[in-house]
Amino acid sequence: MHSIRTKILFWLLFASVALLPTLAEAKVRVVATLPTLASIVREVGGNEVEVTSLAYPTQDAHFVDARPHLVIQLNKADMLVINGSELEVGWLPVLLTGARNSRIQPGGQGYLDASTLVTLKEIPHGRVDRSQGDIHPGGNPHYLTDPRNGGKVAIGIAKKLGAIDPANRGDYLKRAKALEAHAVSLADRERKRFLAIPAVRRHVVTYHQSLLYFLDWLGLEEIGTIEPKPGIPPDPPHVARLLSHMRKVHTDAVLQEAYYSSRIGKLLAEKAGVPLVVLPGGADFEKGQSYQEYLETLTSKVYAAISESER
Amino acid sequence: MPSTRPVSPLRVLRLLALLALFTATALPALAQPAEAREQAAPSESDPDSEEAREIWEALQEPAAAQPPTATPPGHGMNPDISVILDVAAAGFSGTPDQRGGHDPSKNGFNLQQLELSIGSVVDPYWRFDGNLVFSQFGVEVEEAYATSTSLPANLQLRAGQFLTRFGRLNATHPHSWEFVDQPLVLGKFFGGEGNRGLGAELSWLSPLPWYLELIGSASEAQGASTARSFFGSDDLGVKSLADLQLTGAVKQFFPFGPDWSLAWGMSGAFGPNPTGRSNRSEIYGTDLYLKYRPLRDGDWTTVSLTSEAMSRRRQVPGGILTDEGLYTTLFWRFDQRWAVAARHEAVTGVADDTLDPEWTGLRQRTSANLTYWPTEFSRIRLQASADAPAWKAAPVYGVFLAFETVIGAHGPHHF
Numbered sequence: 001m002h003s004i005r006t007k008i009l010f011w012l013l014f015a016s017v018a019l020l021p022t023l024a025e026a027k028v029r030v031v032a033t034l035p036t037l038a039s040i041v042r043e044v045g046g047n048e049v050e051v052t053s054l055a056y057p058t059q060d061a062h063f064v065d066a067r068p069h070l071v072i073q074l075n076k077a078d079m080l081v082i083n084g085s086e087l088e089v090g091w092l093p094v095l096l097t098g099a100r101n102s103r104i105q106p107g108g109q110g111y112l113d114a115s116t117l118v119t120l121k122e123i124p125h126g127r128v129d130r131s132q133g134d135i136h137p138g139g140n141p142h143y144l145t146d147p148r149n150g151g152k153v154a155i156g157i158a159k160k161l162g163a164i165d166p167a168n169r170g171d172y173l174k175r176a177k178a179l180e181a182h183a184v185s186l187a188d189r190e191r192k193r194f195l196a197i198p199a200v201r202r203h204v205v206t207y208h209q210s211l212l213y214f215l216d217w218l219g220l221e222e223i224g225t226i227e228p229k230p231g232i233p234p235d236p237p238h239v240a241r242l243l244s245h246m247r248k249v250h251t252d253a254v255l256q257e258a259y260y261s262s263r264i265g266k267l268l269a270e271k272a273g274v275p276l277v278v279l280p281g282g283a284d285f286e287k288g289q290s291y292q293e294y295l296e297t298l299t300s301k302v303y304a305a306i307s308e309s310e311r
Numbered sequence: 312m313p314s315t316r317p318v319s320p321l322r323v324l325r326l327l328a329l330l331a332l333f334t335a336t337a338l339p340a341l342a343q344p345a346e347a348r349e350q351a352a353p354s355e356s357d358p359d360s361e362e363a364r365e366i367w368e369a370l371q372e373p374a375a376a377q378p379p380t381a382t383p384p385g386h387g388m389n390p391d392i393s394v395i396l397d398v399a400a401a402g403f404s405g406t407p408d409q410r411g412g413h414d415p416s417k418n419g420f421n422l423q424q425l426e427l428s429i430g431s432v433v434d435p436y437w438r439f440d441g442n443l444v445f446s447q448f449g450v451e452v453e454e455a456y457a458t459s460t461s462l463p464a465n466l467q468l469r470a471g472q473f474l475t476r477f478g479r480l481n482a483t484h485p486h487s488w489e490f491v492d493q494p495l496v497l498g499k500f501f502g503g504e505g506n507r508g509l510g511a512e513l514s515w516l517s518p519l520p521w522y523l524e525l526i527g528s529a530s531e532a533q534g535a536s537t538a539r540s541f542f543g544s545d546d547l548g549v550k551s552l553a554d555l556q557l558t559g560a561v562k563q564f565f566p567f568g569p570d571w572s573l574a575w576g577m578s579g580a581f582g583p584n585p586t587g588r589s590n591r592s593e594i595y596g597t598d599l600y601l602k603y604r605p606l607r608d609g610d611w612t613t614v615s616l617t618s619e620a621m622s623r624r625r626q627v628p629g630g631i632l633t634d635e636g637l638y639t640t641l642f643w644r645f646d647q648r649w650a651v652a653a654r655h656e657a658v659t660g661v662a663d664d665t666l667d668p669e670w671t672g673l674r675q676r677t678s679a680n681l682t683y684w685p686t687e688f689s690r691i692r693l694q695a696s697a698d699a700p701a702w703k704a705a706p707v708y709g710v711f712l713a714f715e716t717v718i719g720a721h722g723p724h725h726f
Contacts (some may be wrong), residue, residue, distance in 0.1 A: 056569055058606045065604060066726045067572055068522040075516060076463065094723040097438060100516055104462030107435060129689060226449035231686060233647050261609035261647075270371075278608070 028165045031077040031104070034061055035285035036144045036294060037114060037153070041081060043290055044110030044157050044176045048168045054095075057282035060259040062134075062231075066091040074099035077110065078164055081157060084115030085141035088139050110164055115141065117156035120150040121212055145214035147187045147295050151180030154291075182292055187217060190299045194218040197306060204302075205246060207256035207265065211279075214298065223249050226256065226264050234264050246272045253305040257281040275305040334400035390431030390439075393719035395486050397423035404708040408698070410498025412536055413444075415711050423713070424446055424485065430722050435522050436461055440722070442484065453484075454507065469512040469528075474505050475558045477510070477578040478619050479598035481505050487724050489617070489642045489652045491713045495676060496621050496636025496658050498593055499667065502536035502543075506580065507721045508556065522564035532556040532582040539666060540592045540623060541582035553589070564726075574600040574726065585628045586665070596621040613644040627665075634659045652684045660701075665683050673702030690715040 027050040032038035037052035045051060051071050055064045061083065074080065074095055077203050080090055096105060120139025143149045158176035162169030172233040194202065195218075202219060207226045215222050224245055228238040246268065254269045256262065259281045269276035279301060283294035317580050401407075401415035413422040425445040432438045441455040456471030474482045481497060482505075497505060510530025514534040518525040532555055535544035549555060567573065576598045584592040591667040598619040605612055620637035624700035636658035644650035657679050660670035692713045 043514075056606055058569075058608060065572070066723060067566055068524075068562075068574065068726055069566045071516065072520070072522055090723050092723070094725055097458060097460060097468075098516070100460070100462065100465050100467050102435065104459050106432065106437070130686070134686065220387075258608040261611075263609075273595075 003196040006281055011300040028078050028161060029076055030079045030081065030161075032081045033092060034083050034144070035282040035290065036150075037083060038083050038285045039283040039289060039291045040150060040154050040179065041157055042285070043179050044154050044172055045161060046171065046175060048165060048171065049161065051287050054092075055282070056286075057280055059281065060257075061087050061282075062090060064088070064091045066094045066096070067198050071098040072094050074104060075101050077101060077104050079110035079160060080104035080113065080159075081112045081114055083141055083144070084113035084118060085143075086136045087141040088206050097122070110160070112156065112160045113141070113291055114153045114156060115143065118143050121216070122154050122209070133227075134231030140209060140212050142210040143213050145211060145295070145298065146217045147183035147292070148217070149213065150295070154179040167268075169250075179291065183295075186292060186295060190303075191218060193303065194220065194299075194306075200250060201252055201306060203249060204306075205242065205251055205254045205268065207260045210257060211255060218299065220302070225258060225267060226260075226268070239264055239268065243268055243271055246274075250292065251259045253277050253302065255279060257304060276302050277305045327383060341486075346367045366663045390429050390722035391722060393464075393717060393721035395424075395426040395428070395429050395484075395715065395717050395721070397426075397485060397713065397715050399423055399713035400710045401709065405703075405705065407707060407709060408700070410503060411493025412483075412493050412503030414492035414503075414711075415713070423491075426453070426484065426486065428721065433457065451504075453504070459642075465516040465518065467514045467516070470510075472507065472509050473512065473530075474507040475528055475556075475580065476514075476560050477501075477506055477558055477580050477594070478560075478621070479574070479576060479600055479617060480619065483725065486715065486717070489640055490654055490678060490680060491692055491711045492678075492696075494619070494636075494638040494654075495656050495674065496619070496638060499634075499636060499658055499670070500540050500621055500623050502534065502539040504534075504536040506556075506558075507537045508532070510532060510555070514556075522562070524562045526558075526560040528563070529555045530558065538582070538593060540580075540584065540625065542585050543666070545585035547583070547585055554583055556580060563624060570603060570605045572600075572602040572726070574602075574605075579618075584625055584627070586625070588654070590626040590628075592623065592625045594621060594623045611644060611647045611648075613642070615642045616640070617642070627663075632661045632664055634661050634664075648684050653674045653677075653679045653681070656720060668699070669702060674698070674700040688717045 027048060028045065030041050030045065030049055030051040031054060032041050032051060032289070033054050034140055035053040035055060038051050041051045054070050054073070055061050061125060082092065105111060115138065120143060122140040124135060124137060128135065131272055137223045144153070154176040160171035161172045199219070199221070203223045204215065204220050204224055205224050205226065209225060209230055224242045226234050226236065226239070226242070251272055251274050253274050254265050254276045256265045256278060257280070258278050262276065262278060265276050279298055280294065283289045283291055350530045382528045397413065399415040399417070399421045401421055404489055410414040412716055413423045415423060427443045427445070430438065430440045434477055436459060437535035439457050442453040444451050444453045444592070454473050456469050456473040459468040459492055462468060476482045480494065481501065493503070493505070502589055508530035510528055512526060512528035514524055514526040517525065532538050532605065533542035533546045538556055547554065551588065558578070558580045560576060562574070562576045563572045578593045578596045582592055596619060600615065600617050602613065602615040616639065617640040620635070622635045623633065625632045633703050636656070638656040640652060640654040640655060642650060642652040655675070657673060657675045660667065660672050660674065662671050664670060676696055676698040680692055682690060682692045684690050692711070694711045694713065697706050698709065
């Protein structure tokens with residue numbers, strides 16, 4: 001008799017301990033492929049959402065290893081936000097298949113391809129093949145460096161979260177609209193600040209065509225890329241040609257993301273006598289950086305470099 | 312030795328019926344968990360919530376498949392199709408004894424393979440992957456299988472013709488290998504094409520906080536170049552479950568921070584061999600993969616260590632044959648375009664082995680190579696090796712210059 005009561009007590013205790021975490025975890029579990037997307041999700045989702053990022057900001061999103069432990073995050077996720085336009089095509093599909101989670105498969109309830117929420121640039125017309133380098137047939141995928149795109153993505157994320165968790169739909173939308181409003185005002189403010197610099201002082205060289213949206217937003221003109229073609233590492237004749245071009249048309253800065261080798265960037269900047277600006281490859285999500293803070297880091301670094309070269 | 316209790320055909324049938332019943336009942340239930348949450352939506356947002364609920368309940372019965380809401384741009388409904396060409400020029404100092412079906416195996420130019428891979432989502436429940444390999448003399452269906460994407464309880468089913476997930480290298484294609492040729496132990500124990508067959512596989516991802524996957528599969532036990540330790544070239548038919556190859560594997564993965572990864576697997580394959588009534592073969596293996604890829608800014612450095620060891624026991628008339636084999640690979644990518652690698656292999660042999668009568672002692676082979684990738688879609692690899700079988704007077708040296716191109720949308724690689 002005594003032993004039965006002990007047994008029942010034990011099982012009750014066991015059940016409560018086992019159930020407690022699930023009760024506390026009524027949060028919507030979201031996985032974002034990129035840290036910048038994760039920062040947006042965190043801001044829109046607030047306390048109702050638990051979000052993780054598959055890639056690190058120090059990582060080139062084209063070349064992330066499909067490490068199996070990422071499958072575990074995807075397995076438990078209620079929602080997946082991807083950048084899309086084939087940016088993650090080299091690693092995400094194998095993780096998704098391994099995840100055994102129908103909610104976040106393409107077409108599933110919790111699957112969101114954020115590239116469908118914005119207007120992509122550089123959609124190739126006519127014939128497309130890899131003689132042009134590693135191009136993206138759907139358009140340039142690096143659209144998150146323009147805050148107006150981030151705003152649109154935030155609204156899309158809020159709608160998706162609202163469909164998954166209708167009880168908090170209003171809160172999600174409210175936060176997304178606030179993020180969008182901030183992003184739009186940041187976009188206007190920074191654009192005005194950059195446009196105040198004469199056009200001839202806004203010439204930059206980039207590494208990859210990954211800053212296209214950023215440059216268009218701020219009225220910066222890309223006069224060349226360190227890569228001869230997307231995904232093709234620089235070769236000496238190309239670098240020599242680029243350097244003479246930089247001197248001819250006047251250049252104000254060399255910009256590149258931190259995940260690219262800075263060897264050639266340093267050389268070019270030194271020879272041309274302009275600053276090299278190394279930009280973060282994404283929001284520092286793990287350290288709590290917000291989307292807006294990330295964009296401000298980008299603009300302040302570039303603005304400082306350009307206004308310095310102006311002097 | 313394993314139990315050799317014959318399994319009646321009736322039991323096989325019952326098992327197959329159970330499997331069919333399981334899939335049939337599980338399939339409609341798949342979409343459920345995702346919809347459960349969604350059900351609350353119409354009542355909140357719709358004014359005609361009563362009507363909406365009725366519609367929802369009516370739709371609930373057969374669990375209608377949801378149409379895909381977003382297709383990746385540029386894809387449309389076409390499957391991903393890619394073509395991989397592997398050719399090599401080779402030179403050997405003596406008579407070569409390469410064991411891989413796609414190894415360069417003669418002096419001069421070799422067509423290693425022309426691989427056509429096709430992959431696509433089938434519907435909300437399955438995806439399809441196929442690899443057709445063309446040689447100069449014909450076409451083989453290397454792999455063609457469906458993978459479930461939404462079975463409940465973390466289960467996943469694969470059905471069709473597939474490479475078994477025994478060990479680390481077996482389930483992968485030459486395109487993703489660090490060497491031009493297949494390790495000797497895989498060629499000797501499974502065959503030049505690697506261990507594969509028509510069959511079904513069920514795998515389970517454990518809910519533990521680290522990655523632990525359990526895999527079990529049943530596949531055809533014949534095929535001279537795919538299951539040579541089992542029925543091999545003798546097609547003895549399937550009279551009971553004991554006439555199939557059964558494969559089991561445990562895969563675990565441990566990330567140590569963002570830079571270090573460790574994958575560890577244990578595998579076993581069990582099946583009949585044709586040397587006598589109810590004679591069995593069993594192969595055990597363990598594999599280790601340690602990878603260092605620092606996420607430092609602008610760094611392409613990757614260093615990895617792969618090691619796979621296998622042990623085989625075969626019941627033959629008059630006793631048991633036991634042999635072992637292993638290979639260890641060290642790979643170092645020091646630039647976006649350049650890598651070097653070294654590999655050592657050792658495979659033992661036994662007397663009176665009808666499969667490899669000449670392989671009576673230890674065979675060791677050491678290889679090293681240098682790889683250059685113009686882009687991730689083409690690869691040039693120079694490889695040299697020294698092959699020293701104990702039963703030969705002198706080692707055989709070999710040199711390969713291998714070239715690979717990939718066109719089309721090639722699927723991602725497993726870790």
